[in-house]
Amino acid sequence: MADPRGFLKYDRELPASRDVQVRIKDYNEIYKPLEKEKTIKQAARCMDCGVPFCHHGCPLGNIIPDFNDAVYRGEWGEAFDILKSTNNFPEFTGRICPAPCEASCVLGLHSTPVTIEFIEKSIAEKAYEIGYAVSTPPTTRTNKKVAVIGSGPSGLACADQLNKSGHDVSVYERNDKIGGLLRYGIPDFKLEKWVIDRRLKIMELEGVKFKVNANVGQDISAEELVLHHDAVVLCGGSTIPRNLPIPGRELKGIHFAMEYLEQCNRRNAGLTIDPTVEINPKGKNVLVIGGGDTGSDCVGNSVRLGANQVVQIELLSKPPMDRTETNPWPLWPMILRTSSSHEEGCERQWAILSKEFISNGNDRVQSLKVIEVEWKTLPETGQNKMVEVAGSEQTILCDFVFLAMGYLHPQYEGMLAQLDIKVDARGNVADQNYQTSNPKVFAAGDMRRGQSLVVWAIAEGRQAAAAVDQFFLR
C-alpha cells in the first residue's frame, strides 16, 4: 500500500481554480496545475482499505487503492495500466465525474476523502505526457463486424472495448463530430475538446472507424445496418427532454438547455451559428429552471456570455449543508453542492414552483410567475408531498429561460421504431444483459439506463461490449 500513515500526515488538497474574474473571460479549464510532489502526497493519503468502498462506489469499479499506491511509488505507467484496465477514458472522468468514489471513500467518514478524481486525471495526463498512452492495436482480429450507434461516452467505450477484442468496429454519429454529449453538451471550461480529439486519434489508430453525419434510421437504414453487421450496439442516449407545460411555454426565449449548450460549444469550436436561431444572453436576464448539472452548465455559459443576471430555480427544497443522520456515509451525500459556475455569479432559489410565463407583449418571454412550496412527509406513506405556501407568489424577470429538468427517454422515431425495439416501463430500451428484443442488437448508456452520468455511460458501454463478446462465443 501507499504510506500507511499518509492520511495522518497530509491534508486533502486540490489544485486551486483560477480567479473568477479571470476565468469567466474565457472557456478554458478553470483549474491551475498542482505540483507532482503534492499529487503524490494526495495519493499517500489512500489507506488501501480492506473493503475499498471507493472501488464499490465507482460505477466502473476502478481499482483505486492500487493506482494510488502506484502513484505514491511514482510508477505512473503501472498506475495507468491499472486505471485503464477498468476505465477507457480516465481523462474524461478525471475531469467531469461527480466522483461517487470520493463520496464513499473511507477517509471521508471522519475526515476529507482522498482526491481520487484528481489523481485519476493526473495519471491520465501523465500517461500522455510520458508517451505511455499510445495506440496499441489488437494483435489478432476476429472478423466480426460490429456497428456502434452513437458516439457519446457509452458508444465510445463500447467501441473501444469491442475493438480491443479484435472485432471490426464502426461508430455511427448523426452529428457532424464525434463525442455526443462530451462534445456538444459539456462546456469547454469543464472539458476542453482537445481532450476528446486526443483520445479519438488513438482509437482511430487502433482501428475504430468513425462515421459522422450518419443518422441511422434516417440517412441509413437501421435494418440494413443490422443485416450487414454481426452485432449492433445502440448508444443513442436519452435525448427527449422533460418539458414544462405551463401557460406561456410557447413564448420565444424559452429553450431546452441542450439547444443552448450545443450552440455555445459550437461557437467555442469556431463554428458559425445561424444568427436566426442564435441564443445570445449578453446583457439579458437569464433564468435557468432546474438545479442540476445541466442547469449549472447553462449558468456558466451565460455568465461567460455577459448576461445581466442569472437566476437558477429548483423545485425541491434546499439541501442541508452536511449529511443528515438518515443519509450517512457511504451513501451519496444529499447536500448542497456549489459548482464552479455557481461561484461565477448566480442567484439560486429552492422550493420554487413555476406557474406561468409572462410575455413582454411581443411573444417573447419577460418574466415567470412562481410560488414557493413546502415539502411535507406524509406520516402514513412516508412520501413527500408538495404544498404551496399561500402568499409567497413572486415574479422573476427573464429574457431567456433554459429548461434543464432532465430527460425522459430515448428518441423512438427513426432507429428504434425501424428496428421495432421494445422499451421498458420507463420508456428506455428494454434488455436482458444489454441484449435488446432483437438478438443481434444491444443497447447501452442512457438509451438503456435512462439519463445518468458519463461514468455510468462508460460502464454501460464496457458491459455491453462484454455481452457482445459473450454473444459471439455462443
Next chain:
Amino acid sequence: MNTSDQKGLYVPELEKDSCGVGLFANLNGFKQHHVIDKALTMLENMEHRGACGCEPETGDGAGILVQMPHLFFKDQALKEGFKLPYFSEYGVLMCFLPRESKLFNKIITQTEELIHQSNFHVLGNREVPVHNSGLGKSALSTEPKMMQIFVAPNTRLDPRELERQLYVLRKYIIHSVYKFIAPAEDTFYIASSSYKTVIYKGQLTTYQLRQYFTDLQQESFTSAIAVIHSRFSTNTVPKWKLAQPFRYIAHNGEINTIMGNLNWWRAKEDHLQSDIFSEQDNEMLKPIPWRGLSDSGSFDNVLEYLVQSGRSVPHSLMMMIPEAWEHDDQMLQIKKDFYAYHQNLMEPWDGPASMCFSDGIVVGATLDRNGLRPSRYCVTDDNELIVASEAGVVDIDPSKILIKGRLQPGRMLIADIEQHRIIGDEEVKKIICQNKPYGQWLAKRRKKITDLSSTSKIDLISSVGPTLLERQQWAGMTKEDIKIVLYPMVEEERDPLGSMGTDTPLAVLSQKPQHIGNYFKQLFAQVTNPPIDSLRERSVMAFTSRLGASGNILKADEDLAAFIYLEHPVLTHLDFAKIDQIQHQDFKVGTLSTIFDLSRPYALESAINALIMQAEKLVASGHNILVLSDAKISYGQAAIPSLMATGAIHHHLIQTALRSKTSLLVQAADIWESHHFALLFGYGANAIHPYLALETAWLKNDLTLPEDHPAIEKKFIKGLEKSLLKIMAKNGISTLQSYQGAQIFEAVGIGTAVIEKCFKGTVSRIGGLDFEGIQREIKERYLIQPKNNLRDGGIYQWKRDGEHHLFNPQSIHLLQMSTQLNDYSTFKKYSKVIDDQDKQATTLRGLFHFKLGHEIPIDEVEPVANILKRFATGAMSFGSISFEAHTTLAIAMNRIGAKSNSGEGGEDSIRYQRLPNGDYMRSGIKQVASGRFGATSYYLSEADELQIKMAQGAKPGEGGELPGHKVNEWIGKVRHSTPGVGLISPPPHHDIYSIEDLAQLIFDLKNANRDARISVKLVSKAGVGIIASGVAKAHADVILVSGHDGGTGASPLTSIRHAGLPWELGLAESHQTLLKNKLRDRVVLQSDGQIRTGKDLVIATLLGAEEWGIATAALVVEGCILMRKCHLNTCPVGIATQDPELRKKFHGKPEHVISFFTFLAQEMREIMSSLGFRTINEMVGHSEFLEWKPNQNWKTQYIDLNPILYKEPIEPGVGTYKSVAQEHGIDTILDRTLILHAQPALDDQKHITGIFNIKNTDRATGTMLSYEISKKYKEEGLAAGTIRYRFRGSAGQSFGAFGAKGLHFILEGESNDYLCKGLSGATVVVSPDRKNTFDPAKNIIVGNVALYGATSGEVYIKGMAGERFAVRNSGASAVVEGVGDHGCEYMTGGQVLILGMVGKNFAAGMSGGVAFVQAKWDDIDQKCNKEMVALEAPDASDFELIRTLLRNHFRFTSSRTALEILENWDILKDDFIKIMPKDYKLVLEQKKKIAAELITSDKS
C-alpha cells in the same frame, strides 16, 4: 476415516490420552514387595493427573509393569495344581478375556491350540484374582476376565531367544484369534507375554489398581522394578486394554506425527529382513503396529520390534526420539553421525514424550527433544531410583536422599539392575554411537547439494513454450497471490501479516475456481499437546530433508548411508539441475510428467492412474529419486494438481511396499504459498522445486533473469522456512522429516474417491468433489481468465470481481446504519443480505434451512432480556483495540446483563469502579492467555468468568506479538511491561502441555476466583469434541468452540485462511461427543466465529450451543469498516489503534451495540416462534429442525452436511444443556485451613504465623488465600509479611500461584512445577529439607515453569530449578542456584539472579527485565539466545542490586553459596554477567535522557 456406521462427526481414531508416569527401582536388584508398594503409592499420589468420566468410580486406566514375581507365581501355580520350572524357563501371558463363557471358551481353546502349534506347551492357567466391588458401572460393564497362561518352550531356549519366541507367540495368537473370531478384537487382549516382566492394568482409577488386583497386595509379590502409569483420556467409552504400561514403555505425552510414522512404517514393513527372526516368524509378527492402537501403543509396538530384532532399548529410543542434534554445536561428532545416519532409517516420532521404560533388566526414562513433559527423579542412599512426573509422590526420609534431579530435554536416564548402577546419558549414548563407524559410512556415501555439479547457466522454464503469464493463469495465480503473498515473502522473508477473520467462502462453496490446497485446513496442537515456538525455540527445529532410498532398517550397514542430504527441501533451478543431471551409481532419477489432456471425460482420474503405474514401474526398476514435473506443459494441456499427483504416488507406493525405495521431488507451477508447500510435504514430498514461484519472484518487471536472483531465491526460501517451521510448530512438530507424510490436515469438500486415492487417512467429514468435479474446476480455471491479465483474487481485500465476502460494502453499511438509527427494518435488510446464500454460500450454515415447526405466538417465547444474558463479546485485548472501543463494548454488555471479554492484555483497575451514571467498564470475562499479561490475583478476582484461551480461530496453535509501537504508557502499565518494548505471547501456555496440565490450570483458576466460571476456548477441528470431553472431565464450567474464521489483530495471512475448521463442524461434534460421554450437562457450550444474524444464532443453538460470542460484527457496529490494517496501528475509525489522534475518531456508542444485540435476540425470537420453541434451553441441540440443501453452485451437489445434523441418541435423563455443577474439588483443600487460620489477618490485618505439612497432592497452595486478600484489599494487598506460613514437605504443583501481597511463604523441602506462577506480590522461599545432606546447588528442588507470568513479588530458592524458569516474568524478582533450559524466556520485567548453571536457549524472546548470571562469559555466551538480548558487565548500580538480592537470599535461606559470594565480594563480583534485552535498554536509556533533559530545562 469415517467408518460407515458413524453418522455423526465423532471420529474415534482421534481419541487422546495423557497421563502421569513413574518408576521405582531398587538398583541393587533386590526384589521386594516394598518396591511395588511404593510404586503404587506413587501412582495414587498422581491421581490428579488421571481422570474419571461421568461416574467418579470409573477411571481412565492405571497399570503397573513389574519383574516376573517368580517365587509368588511358583506358589500360586502349586495351589492351582501345576509346577513351574526355573525362572527364565517359562513365560506368562497376561490375558484379558471375555466374561461371556461361550466366547471365552472359544478363545481360550484356540489360544491353547495356537500355543501348541508354536513349539510351546501350557503349564497351567491361573485366573487372576480380582476384587471388583468398587468399580464404576461403565468399567464393570466391559470388565474382562483376567487370565495368566503359563507356557514353556518345548525345547530349551536361551533366555533371549525365549523372550523373542514369547513375543512371536503373542503376536501369532492375537493375529490368528482376531482373524478367526471376529468379536475377539473388542474383548481379547494380551497385556504382556514375557519371562521377565508382567503387566497388571485396567480401566481403573489409581486407587483401584491396588484394590482390584489382590496379587499386588501380597507381601510375597516382589520386584526390583516397577513402572507405573495413570491415564487421563478424553474418551469415556471403557477400554481396558488402552491402559498403560505397554510391554516396554509408559508414555506421558502424545505422538503428533503418528499418521506419518505409521505410513512410513507400513512402507518399510515389507522389507524388514532380520537374521534373528525366521521368515515365518517375521510374517507372524506383521502388521507390527496393530490397527486401533493409540499413538503410545503403536510406538511401543515398533519399539518392541526393534528391540526384539536386536537393538537395545536405548538405541531404539534414540532412533525413534532423537535429540535436537541439527543445530547443537557442542554435541559430540560421533553422536551427530549416529543421528545423521539414522535419519535415513527412520523419521522421529515427534511429540511431547516423557517415557519410563523397562525390559525387566534395564530401567530408565527419557524425554523428547523439547522436554515438554516433566520428569523428576531422586536417588536414595539405599540405591533406590524414583522417577515420576512429579516430585514428592512417595515419602522418603529427606536425610536418605543423595540426588534430586530432573530429566533434561532429549536426555536419557538408565539404570542397569544387573550392574547395580545408573548409567548417565553421555555414557550410554557414547557406547551406542561407537558401535558402528557411522561417520565413515556417511563420509563415503552421503552426498550434499554442494557435492554435486551442474551446467552453470540457468534456463528459465517460462522462456520455452507458454509464457510466464500463461503459466501463472493456468496454475491459478491471481494478482493478489503475487502482490500480497509472494512479493512480501521475498521482501520481508516471512509470511505476510493480516488482520480480521476470513469471511470468504469455503473452497467448496466458492464460485471461483479454487486451488486444490484451499480444500485443506491446517490442523494444530490444542490441549493434548503443546505447539512450539519456532522462532524463539528454533534450536530444537530441523528443516532438513533427504533424497534417495532407505532400505531394510534392521540392518546397519554402509548402504543405508547412501542418500542426498538437503539442508532445506526447497530447491532452486540450480539445485534441481544438479539432482536432475546426477550421474552416480547410488542414485537413479526417473521423471514423471503430470501433464494430461483436459478435454476427455475422466481424463484427470485416468491420468493419475497412469501416473501411479508409471511410478511403480520406475521404482521397481531402481529409480530412487522420482521427479514429478509439469514444466513441459503446452497449450491445450493441463497439469494434474501437484498435490494430488504427489499424494496418489506416495500412497500407491506405500501400498505396494515401494515407498521406502524411492523419494519424491515435485517440480510444479502450482506451488507458491507456504500452505502449498506444507501440503506437499504433508502428503509425502521429499523436496520441492517451485519453479513458477521463483520465476515470478525474479521476473518482477521484465523478462530477463535479474543479476541478484540468488539473493531473491535465498530470501524466498528463508521466508518459506520460517513459515513452514511455524506450520509444523503449531502442531508441536519439530522436524520436517517427521512432518513429511504426517498428513496433519483436514479436508473440507473432497470426496471419498479422491481421499482414498490421493489422501488416504485424511479426515473429510462432509464429503465433496470427485475426480470429475475437480477436473471441471480445473477446466474452469483454464478457460475463465481475463485478457492479458491475472484474476484479481479479492481474498485479502474486497474486490468487485473478486471472491465474495460476507462483510462487503453493502452489508457493512446496512449494519451500521440500522444500529445507529436503531431501525429494525434496516437491520432486517442487513440480515437478509447475509442470510440469503442461495446463489453464493460462504459458510456451511449458509446451506441450512429451518424445517417448519409447530408455530407458537411470539409472546410465548422468552423475552429479549433473557436471551441477551447469553451473549458475550469476543476476546479482544486492550492493546489490540483502543480503550474507547474496549470500554464501549463493556458498558453495553454490562447494561444488558451480558459479558464482554478482557482479551489477554490485563485490565486497568479504574474499570472496576462503577461510573457515576451507573455504567460499568469492567469486563465480565477475564481472559487467561499464554502471555499472562497483567493476570494478577486481583485481575482474576474481578471476573465472572475466567477464560483459558487454548487457541484462537484466526491462528490456532500460534502465539502473538504486540509490536512496540502499540505499547504506550497505558498499555505498558496494564500489561506490566515497558512502554515501547514489543511483547510476545508464546504459542503454548507454558503450564499446559497436556490435558492433565489443563486440569491443573482450571484448578488454579478456580482457586484464584471460586465465584467465577472457568471457561476453555477451543478451536474447531476434527477431534475437538473428544478434546471437549477431556476438558469437561478436567472440570471446566464452560467450553467455547470457535470457528476458523474468528478475527485477529495480527496473524499470518496463511493462518487466517488455512488453519482451523468451521464452528458448525466443531460445535456439532462437541455436542454429539459430550452427549455420547454423558458429559454435556456438566458444561455450558458456547460458540463463536463470524456470527452475524439471528439465523446464525438459532443454527448454533440447534447444533448445541447455549451461549454465543460475537466480536467482528460488534466492532462493525462500533464503526469498524474492515480496513484489515489492525496490525499497523492506523485504524481510521479509532478502534484497532492506540494513536491518540485516531482514537478521537472513534464514534461508537453503547446504544448502538445494545441495538445490535437486541435486534439479534428479537430475530432469534421470531425464528423460535416459527419453530415452536419457548426457551433457548429447550432448543439446544435439536438439530432435527434443520435441513440442508445444495444451492445454485454445482459444487454443493457433491457434499453431505447430514453428519453435522446427526442427533446423538440419548437415554432418558441425560442432560442436553448445562444443568449439573462441576465438582471442582476445592472444598477440603489445604487453603481452607490456611484461610481459617489467617482470619485475623484477613479481617483486621493482624500479623499471623503458622506451620503446615505439605505433600504433592496439595496443589495451588496459597491461591485461594490470595483471592481472599485480593477481594478485600484489592491491588494493594496486605502489608508485606502479614501472613507468614512455613510448610514442610513436597509441595504439589502451583505452590504460591497468584500469591498476593502480604503472604510470606517458606517451603522447606521441594516443589513441583509452576511454583509461583502469576505471583502477585507475595514472598516465597524454598529450601531443601533441613535433613537433606546433598549440595543444593547441584540438586533440583523446584520443578519446571516457575514464576510463569509473575507480575510482582520475591522468590528465593536454595537449589536448582527446572526448565523455563521465570518464563514470561514481568515484575517479580528471584534468586535461584541454577536453572534448566529456556530460562527467562519471554521475560518482560523483573530481576532474576542465578547463582549457578543455566541451560540452553537462555533469555530467548526476553524483551524486558534483567538477569544476572554467575558464570563464565563463553559458557553463557553459547547458551544465550542472543536474538533479543546482549551480554554485558554489570555497572555499579547493578552490583548494588545483586548484593541486595544476595543478602536477602542469605537472610531467607541461609544459602552457603550466597554467603560465600558476599564474604568474597570483591573477588567474586566480577563473575557476574548481566543479560539485558536490547530494545529494553534503548527505551530505558531514552527515558533517562528525557528525565535528564527535563531536569536541565527546569534549572535553566
